[in-house]
């Protein structure tokens with residue numbers, strides 16, 4: 001899977017889309033059913049924190065007879081941006097293959113307007129692939145929608161904000177430009193890394209994909225690891241551990257002190273230095289430990305002071321991101337934010353209160369955000385000593 005990191009922005013001029021498109025014309029000629037079959041055989045799990053089998057998700061959306069769209073959001077995540085700019089062709093191919101699989105006639109790519117380079121690269125790639133006859137005889141409309149920063153209500157991974165299960169699918173939409181899409185269509189939402197995986201699996205076959213990782217966790221996961229000042233992308237096979245991840249990252253960035261790491265940003269969890277070796281990079285472990293294997297960064301935390309700071313900031317940030325529809329999420333997160341410092345001081349009554357709020361929010365949230373927003377504070381309970 002190292003190939004997903006094989007290009008960078010400087011290579012744009014050399015980026016031979018014509019050759020890539022020509023080489024894999026056979027791939028794009030695959031029928032929708034064949035795409036689903038290959039993805040199901042690969043047992044690809046979404047790389048956005050939802051831990052859903054993409055083949056099953058495709059199959060379910062394909063059955064729907066009304067209007068359908070494939071949706072991608074490229075936000076501010078360094079991982080999304082690094083992968084999108086270095087794998088533009090495979091990203092577009094992943095979108096086209098997904099549209100075929102779910103029988104959607106439209107692809108919408110929402111991209112923060114500050115990322116003009118990626119937006120231009122995508123437009124260029126789509127144009128060149130179109131010239132090669134890539135979209136011939138396929139009635140597929142691809143829109144690239146630059147999202148105005150001030151219209152982004154919720155900047156977390158949009159895949160988390162909805163859910164392919166109907167009962168959670170309309171918790172909220174993340175930005176104004178998406179309002180109609182969210183209300184009128186059945187959506188197939190995937191993030192950058194998932195779409196690149198879809199493209200590579202169809203191109204190389206599910207058996208190639210299954211040579212990486214281990215049973216129930218095939219393939220690789222890409223991380224953006226940072227130390228507060230600098231960061232790098234690191235690709236790990238699923239089934240390896242976090243100590244190996246940090247070792248690989250330290251060959252590229254400076255990591256002088258390590259007290260803990262935050263995995264999954266403001267919706268993620270915390271692992272202490274002692275836990276790194278014994279914590280596997282896989283989806284069952286991430287669920288158990290309450291962190292996300294999504295597009296958010298892995299941050300190296302140098303001491304306890306920084307850990308407290310990070311958790312307080314995460315909880316406050318999440319409280320501002322609540323859309324307010326569910327009272328438990330709206331009010332509960334706010335109250336929890338005020339309690340974090342007391343929790344770190346070990347005030348037992350406050351700890352009890354936090355646990356009560358967490359349970360109420362988890363049990364009554366309408367969308368995936370409320371469920372995940374309690375992760376950092378639960379980590380603070382675990383690491384308060």
Ligand code: SF4
Nearest residue numbers: 323325326329367370
């Ligand atoms: S859980 Fe939070 S973010 Fe999600 S719909 Fe309810 S209030 Fe909105």
